[in-house]
Amino acid sequence: MNPLVFAARSLRREFRHGELATLAAALVLAVAALAAVGTLANRVETAILASATELLGGDLGVSARRTPLPDSFTAKATALGLSSSRSVEFSSVVFAGDNSQFSEVRAVDEHYPLRGALQVKDAAGMQHNAAAPAPGQAYADRAVLNALGRKVGDSMQLGGRDLVITGEIVSAPGGAVFQFAPTVLMNATDAEASGLLGAGSRANFRILVAGAMEAVADYAGWAKDNLPASARLITVTEAQANLRNSFERGENFLRLAALLAALLAGIAVALAAQRFARRKTEEVAVLRCLGASRREIVLGLAFELLLLALPACLLGALLGLGMQQIAFVFARELLGTTTGSIPLSASASAFLIGLAVLFGFALPPLLRLRDVEPMRVFRRDLQTRLRRFDALYLLPFAVGGLLILLESGSTRLAGVLAGGLAGVALVTLVFTLLLLKILRAGSRRLPGALRFGLANLNRRRTLTLIQVGALALSLTALDLLAVVGPSLLDRWRADLPADTPNYFVLNLQADQREEFSGRLQALGADNLSLLPLAAGKLVAINGKPVRATDFEPDSRAGNFVEGEVRVSWSADLPPSNRIVDGRWADAHAQAAELSVDTSWVELFKLTLGDTMTFRFADQEITASVTSVREVDWDSFRVNFFMMLDPAHAENLPHSLISSFHLPPPASLADLSRAMPNLSLIDVSSILDRIRDIIGRVSAAVTWVLGFSLAAGILVLFAALAATAEERRFEIALLRTLGANSGQLNAAVLGEFAVLGMLAGLIAAAGAAATGIALAGNVFRMTDYTPPWLSLALVALASAVIVMLAGLLGTRRIAGTPPMLVLRHGT
Amino acid sequence: MLSAEKLSKAVDGPDGRLLILDEVSLTVERGASLAIVGASGSGKTTLLGLLAGLDRPTSGSITLAGESLDRLDEEARARVRRRLIGFVFQSFHLLPALNAEENVMLPLELEGRSDARQRAASVLGDVGLGKRLHHYPHQLSGGEQQRVALARAFVHGPQLLFADEPTGNLDQRTGAAVSDLLFDLNREHATTLVLVSHDLDLAARCARMLRLRDGRVVEDDA
Secondary structure (H helix, E strand, O other): OOHHHHHHHHHHHHHHOOOOHHHHHHHHHHHHHHHHHHHHHHHHHHHHHHHHHHHHOOOEEEEEEOOOOOOHHHHHHHHOOOEEEEEEEEEEEEEEOOEEEEEEEEEEOOOOOOOOOEEEEOOOOOEEEEOOOOOOEEEEOHHHHHHHOOOOOOEEEEOOEEEEEEEEEEEOOOOOOOOOOOEEEEEHHHHHHHOOOOOOOOOEEEEEEEOOHHHHHHHHHHHHHHOOOOEEEEOHHHHOHHHHHHHHHHHHHHHHHHHHHHHHHHHHHHHHHHHHHHHHHHHHHHHHHOOOOHHHHHHHHHHHHHHHHHHHHHHHHHHHHHHHHHHHHHHHHHHOOOOOOOOOHHHHHHHHHHHHHHHHHHHHHHHHHHHOOHHHHOOOOOOOOOOOOOHHHHHHHHHHHHHHHHHHOOHHHHHHHHHHHHHHHHHHHHHHHHHHHHHHHHHHHOOHHHHHHHHHHHHOHHHHHHHHHHHHHHHHHHHHHHHHHHHHHHHHHOOOOOOOOOEEEEEEOHHHHHHHHHHHHHHOOEEEEEEEEEEEEEEEEOOEEOOHHHOOOOOHHHHHHHOOEEEEEOOOOOOOEEEEEEOOOOOOOOOOEEEEEHHHHHHOOOOOOOEEEEEEOOEEEEEEEEEEEEEOHHHOOOOOOEEEOHHHHOOOOOEEEEEEEOOOOOOOHHHHHHOOOOEEEEOHHHHHHHHHHHHHHHHHHHHHHHHHHHHHHHHHHHHHHHHHHHHHHHHHHHHHOOOOHHHHHHHHHHHHHHHHHHHHHHHHHHHHHHHHHHHHHHOOOOOOOOOHHHHHHHHHHHHHHHHHHHHHHHHHHHOOOHHHHHHHOO | OEEEEEEEEEEEEOOEEEEEEEEEEEEEOOOOEEEEEEOOOOOHHHHHHHHOOOOOOOEEEEEEOOEEHHHOOHHHHHHHHHHHEEEEOOOOOOOOOOOHHHHHHHHHHHHOOOOHHHHHHHHHHHOOOOOOOOOOHHHOOHHHHHHHHHHHHHOOOOOEEEEEOOOOOOOHHHHHHHHHHHHHHHHHHOOEEEEEOOOHHHHHOOOEEEEEEOOEEEEEOO
């Protein structure tokens, strides 16, 4: 026989008879879900990136210290069809009359900004989008205007040049989130003419580029190979260190959703394939009887799968694209992004994953058919002798594992998810076997129909294990999508509560403390924290002197050694700090003690007990490391890498640094006039921007989670209804013997209730455990508590859904005249 | 006990409508035995299924113990079967999930009887399987499985027994033993028997024989 011809014929026949329809439907649905979620995730990711480019002011940046970047960097951008903009940043003091203000100056060319909008307020206080300042003009932060006592329309001096202030900066793309000084934006030609950029100036020179994604990627590749020694690339995500966490979290959420959709798809296909294989047994027995070789059988089955899979996967991919387009139309407002071209990569990979899932999950049960005994033709009840172990059974696990690894794009996420699911599978195995044992012993006392249903569970032990396992795994995935995902999102949004500090104050002197606190209280400020700040130099570690030259040029460690180190102290561990090793400093410590942030521990390879020596003006202090802290740098509070014990630090020369939340419309203008030495940093706008991004990303993620959930429930329902078909013969026979529909329902409900309850409970516990692991290891959230009540309710709902699906599947069968089933046998 | 009037059954096939049974009429008295014989495809099993209320005729009517089957829905027909009918099939059709005793208990349990276990054990003893109560179908030989099926058919004291090729899946000796048992039980319980077979020797043990060809009655020795 020609296996291909035979496969084509079988496929046509079986499809007409509905044999293969379930498998095809599961596959179509699976690929559609994957393609839709994948594409949607892709587009949401693009939207997230787009909002990040607005912050950076371009799609990619190159930054160089001290010397301008060569012209080849702009020439290359032009050659690739990219637009580019040059800027330079440096610190300087601006003057107006007797007043002065230390500022971060950014000098930009006329192309600035390439992405996002520069917003300023004019003299009348009207806010509008503006072009880069013209030569002879400048925009300044409100803090600069306050300090100089000037308003829009006045002029100020910078580097010996007069500049007319033509706007108050509202938001300017490309700045750092935290600057220790307010911003002045001026034209690049003025900066060059002012002589402030002469040799040895500590300026940062920057080129930003923007354009088509591929061209930007090409440019990044070229720039990497041609970077001068002091230069580095600034990608969108690293541009805003504070936002990196948000982007990473958003991305991980999307990947998680896509991954869970893929997993659900795999499970559905596996269930359908199992059933298909069982139905094929008779045919294979006859073929074997008629002399077909094992090779012909295997080839025939493989061809049949392929002939089924190709059109099903194609249809699924197309359907998925359609579905995501509908979803995107609804979600666009949330994302606030323009329509781009639809990325096809997710659909293509969904197509391939569909093939891999089908072969990975369907081949093992089908290939087992090569061992069907031809004798089955005569004795249907003859069991196929199974090999004790078949390497083929590892195939679904291999495909599943590979899927998780490839789709997650992160070993951490893959590890947590794979671990969680493996745990669920193991617990399911143990508890199902235990339950079957109990049922075997206890079911004798149950009424007939119910006992019959439960006895079925024991007879199909392997099938029961597969079904409970598949159910528990898919319910875990659904629980993660429906309950754990949204609760993680809530936890994320709670990261920046309403009273998050929106002002920072530097240079506060110890004797100003009382007055400062009193004034803030009168203004209605809350969440006030005040910490001492001493600036010193790190001079030795474990008694051995450290020099910047000990480290790579321009490395982070080297910069810390070369520059100033800011140190603080406090009797109590500040909020948003967590001790991960050692203990918080003793208030009455005999010898100086030091608490170090985890990143410094890595940077300087420190362990508990090491000593560090700092010099503050004429004082030197050597302290031993007694604790390691994990600091939440996104908390918008004042935080320090190094904290000394108060007893030994108190007498160091220091000022105070403060953070607080000032509810609008209160103004600090009076405070600033009364205490002119204070540097006020207003972070309200960046805080709003971060909140906005978290809001947008989490809204989009909610959409994707919901979408995966809907697809998952659909897939699960189809798979469950199909397993009810397994009961076709038994139901027909019970009907023949006179069972009424109540008795049939009792049998099916009993069976499905046990399946659903067990799977639902294990899934809820598994989802909670996976959620905790995801929060801690993937999303870097502390104190996450899974929503136990919701999970318990969902476990209950799962059991009901499983029962309903079973009942629905059975209803269809119960309507068939028993004669038909009995004539066709099993 | 059982009567059929102008019973027809047609199905839609690839070449149009196919008539499987064509206006078959018959009457079976209480306690009588009727064998329906005919070649493969003559419509024997279809007729049996219709008479037992397992399927609905395309036209015609069936009256079973005074109840008009064709007017009842599936639910009501199931009630009639539970009360009045026992079945024996060619391929035994035991439930593989249940052991011999539990299989025999089924009809009693469907009626909600509390003595199901004792009754089942006793009837299984009557058919010589008293020591095989807890064996599952796959642990029994073909002959033993058919004896379990016979026990299941008689356990609830039906008024009518339908048997479809009851020895068709058994070797000659086992078949003879099973058919002896079938007729013994039938006599003992005074059951009305309708049997389908193409084994003329088996059919000859019934008081009356009805021959079908292409869905029509061609011979009735009533």
